[in-house]
Structure formats: structure tokens, C-alpha cells
Amino acid sequence: MNIYFFIAGILCFLLGIAHSILGEYLIFKNIRNKEKLVPTKETIELKERHVRILWATWHLATVFGWCLGAILIKISILEESQLIDFIVNTIGLTMFLSSLLVLIGTKGKHPGWLVLLAIGIVLIIGT
Structure with a gap:
């Protein structure tokens, strides 16, 4: 068993869980009608259809x-x-580029870039 690939896989799951839970709490709670799964409240900047696709994405x-x-x-x-x-190298490169994208896009204020970077590093160590 390659423990590094296993750890990277578990980190992907943990990041996904944190991403969805924190996103629901920090971003979508204020634009959701209490009885609906998908947020539908329009904002000054976003129409309902934009809010819906943002949530889905x-x-x-x-x-x-x-x-x-x-x-x-x-x-x-x-x-x-x-x-x-090939698969591991592709996923590793994807994680590195994703980390860079989140780092630049949020000026380092969103901690997701660190986890994405860690996954990429663990994959490189494991190969």
C-alpha cells in the first residue's frame, strides 16, 4: 500500500467536507430561504439564477x-x-495549480490553498 496516495485521498475527502459545510455556513446561509435546499434569495449583485449556479458550482x-x-x-x-x-501525476499537477489559483484569487486568505498544496506535495513524495 502506498500510504502517501492514501493520505492524499483522505485529505481530498476532508477538504470536500470542510468546503461544503463551511460554504453553507459562511456563504449561503444568508441567501437561502429557510425551507429550501438551494439558495434562491437575490442580492443587489446576483439574480436568483446566479445564486443557484454559484451554489451548484x-x-x-x-x-x-x-x-x-x-x-x-x-x-x-x-x-x-x-x-x-500518469493518473497520480495529473492529480498532483491539478492540486498544485488549484492551490496557486486559490492563493492568487484570495490573496492567501482562504486556507484551502494550503490543503491543496499539501495534497500535491504528498503525491509527489509518494511517487
């Missing part, structure tokens, strides 16, 4: 993160191969 990032986590956990128990190397 927010949680889509979580689902994609969980998918990558599942792939990494499965890979952690498989024999090494060129395909596994």
Missing part, C-alpha cells in the same frame, strides 16, 4: 474532490504501473 467542486480522493485511495492499494503514474 460550489458543491460540484466538493464532488470532484471526492472523486479524486476515491481514485487516490483505490490507487494506493494497486500495483505500480505507467497508468497509475
